[in-house]
Amino acid sequence: MQLLFESLFNGVAIGSVLLMAALGLAIVFGLMGVINLAHGELIMLGAYTTYVVQLIFKLPALQPLYNCYVLVAIPLAFVVSGVVGILLERTVIRRLYGSPLETLLATWGVSLILQQFVRSVPMAYAAGLILALVSGFGLPLLLPSGWFAGARARLIRLGSWAFSAFLGVCLAGGLASQIDRIARADARNVDVTAPQWMRGGLEMADMTFPVPRLVIIVMTVMAVVGVSWFLNRSVWGMRIRAVTQNRSMSDCLGIPTETVDVLTFGIGSGLAGVAGVAVSLLGSVGPNVGGSYIVGCFMVVVLGGVGNLYGTVLASFAIGVLTDLIGAGRLLSVWPDMPAPLASAVEFFATTSMAQVMVFALIVVFLQFRPAGLFPQKGRMVEA
């Protein structure tokens, strides 16, 4: 019983990281038909954001608040990845709607650039650049729109960008002078230290639950609930769904489809950033951290099917539980005296990477019976 519960918990923990990482990808794929190969790099940006925030909170002035840096890191990571995602949508992906394979290749190019960017640009300057971008795009939304009408508009726009650039330079300079660790370019992996309350485990009924895992599960639940509320209950969610179903009709009804695209992509990318926070709590962060999660995300998307949040959730947990079951060789402990050839087979697959091999094989087998994933769409439009 205890064994079962423990393995279930482990599976759910693995699954929730996977879900967190795949959620944004699945949303963007389901709603816009775009597979974003740079998704892993957006996760990486979120993880690095967490790292920078953590270093900032180590400064003497902020030391007392160190324990709640994660709470700051989550929205910040959301914004950072979201802004980079929106930038990506506006500059590249927008030109490629309707040709998903080309989008795949272009986003791969973006992911290469982002990887090399974090390798060769010091984090302090990257942070400054991102702040400048955020404020440059954000200021026109915050300032009264009247300012942007008339003859002065150009001047004000110029001014807001100049101000943003100034902000960015200040942040970059400040960070670079205060925190030695992020002042130079560094390709090494970095480690995010969890705050005190997040270390150790929670003892309950003879079992220990590692706290970071619990925190991630809570984060995932909140993210899924938030996303499903947003898509199904809010006005913009309804608009997003409308555009998904019939773009030209939505356009005619006065829905700003371009804004919807930006919003969808921004949210999907932002969720990648939040996933980055979760990932940074689990292990060290490097330029390649995204790559190690992206294939898991693909499996979730393939297994879960398109355009269905429940499919994504179920697929993540199924893959998580299976990975844990196979990877930790739990079948052996449940059934210790199984026949020798079977036992050696179980042992053969009892590593994380071999478990992935097995899970992939199982998914391919599953697809023979349900080619469109767990929750396929039906109707005349499917193969239009």
Add this chain to the structure above:
Amino acid sequence: MFQSLQQRRWLLVCLWVLIVAAIVAAPAILPVFRLNLLGRFLSLAIVALGIDLIWGFTGLLSLGQGIFFALGGYAAAMYLQLSNAGDLPNGIPEFFGLYGVKELPFFWHPFASPWFTLVAIWLIPGVLAGVLGGLVFRNRIKGVYFSILTQAALLVFYNFFNGQQKLINGTNGLQTPATKLFGQYVGSDLMQRWFFWVTAVVVILIWALLRWVVRGRFGDVLIAIRDDEPRLRFAGYNPTLFKTLVFGLAGALAGIGGALYTVQSGSASPQFMEVPMSIDMVIWVAVGGRGTLVGAILGAVVINFAKSLVSEALPESWLFIQGGLFILVVTALPEGVIGWFRGEGPGNWLNRLGYCLNILGNWLIRWGNALIRQSTAFPWLNSLGINTLGNWLIGWGHALNSVGIVRRIGTYPRLELEGQVEVQP
């Protein structure tokens, strides 16, 4: 008409003579290091040809060709390891000793035979590709789904090969330079030169094979699958069968490329199956021009040469360049360089150039005219020949403009040039 055909034939003959001469002469001109690189890139061109067949013609974007590439490479490396293992303790390759393996794993045995290996190099990857592809295509999984499944498969194989130290030496892979073939070390200059020639000949043979495949009705079916697969079913064709076949063929080509690459690079290792490598293969085809076989070959060779040159000079910048290349090709040059040349690209470009020159010429006319007017007041300006210069440039601008327009007309679909009347059905 006939004359132009004759001219083109002459051009083709000249081109072929040049190519053959270049291949024969390359070892004499290039230093060994560069020759070896060229040989490797030509073997990558074989993989690119396969990708062009499945992506450029059939519309299947595989991000997992590295699997088949590696399988071919491993097959070749296993043969070389075995054929030289006779003098070693236990009579098995050296690395097994590191992991305490005393006996050759069962699947190594057939690779002692050179004939089996020669077949296995293309048959094993081909059959695996066919089986995997068939399982996927059977269920009408296509488009992006297919691409990400192939990438997942790639990672899975990578993990698998990486983890099997006792079977295939894991991460380290199998080394070949110190093994002997026909009594010569594989890594020696003489052997490398031969490998280069073999690779060049194989590239040409495969190019000819694929040209034959895509030129006929079979190729038309592939294009039809790319453009409208469901429609093709209603015409009585079974797209699954065609897709499985070409995916298998592309897998076999990747295997051949992998084997030739392995003997020239010195090892077969799981690095062949890293995710970036397989996506790079796609970009060679995209840059060269998908749907054009020559484009795939040129793309693979030129980009890899660029990569090795840039990486030698500025190691940091290659990823930036490569990333930019991905974005640029996909957004600005979707047909690739060769496709651009065959299409309206040069015509448009010449046209635009002519247009720009025309503007420049007109501008100079105005300037010249103004100067003429001024020169009535200031006669010394005339002696500088400004007028002549202006008129000369105007002439050039007009000339180039007409060149651009003529070139562009050549690229239009043939309209009623033979005095046909537009017939409505």
Add this chain to the structure above:
Amino acid sequence: MRSALLELRQITVSFDGFLALRDLNLSLQPGELRAVIGPNGAGKTTFLDVITGKTAPTDGDVVFKGRSLLGRPEHRIARLGIGRKFQSPRVFEKLSVQENLALAVSRPKQPWSLLFQRLTAGQRDQVHHLMSIVNLQNRADWAAGSLSHGQKQWLEIAMLVGQDPDLLLVDEPVAGLTDEETDLTADLLKSLAGDHTVLVIEHDMEFIRRLESPVTVLHQGHVLCEGTMDQVQADPRVIEVYLGTSEEENG
């Protein structure tokens, strides 16, 4: 009476509870020309999807030449002798007119024969004949994508004929054609009937009238009535669900 070429028995198709077709019965005699009309959402296209194997019926059976078509993939149904023209013209745009037709007349449609055999002289003649029927012989080497809408419609019909099916399913063949082209299309379809069995789905009443064929009216996935155009037009039920609104639209 000869046995029916195609018979639909109690066909029901349900999309997540929505009944696109319910208890549909229909039979076609060899050589017959039949028109099917019905308001939007009557299930006309779904009905073709069921025959050609694109959609599996929830219930019921489709029998063609005495054999059930259920569970057969599309290409096998096509090889049995059912050809389909789609609502919007679907030709292979990157292939030339000639290549499009060559794919249609090729037989057998297997990879090996396509690779190793050339078109026979008879098949080449057929391609030229088809091009001359639809007036595309001057466009033989044009990419099909560069043809006009009407030419594409005709090319697709020619491909359909080149497939030499026993049953031609033609979905809205005159959508977007000029009046003159519409008349020519009607004549072409009439000339095909007899040798082939033809089933036409169309909105254009004038076109249907010109076909001079029996008409089946679909409504909400069900056969409402059958008869000649005049009989159907006089039927009060039809007027209620269909022609009344249609005439208003036509103004």
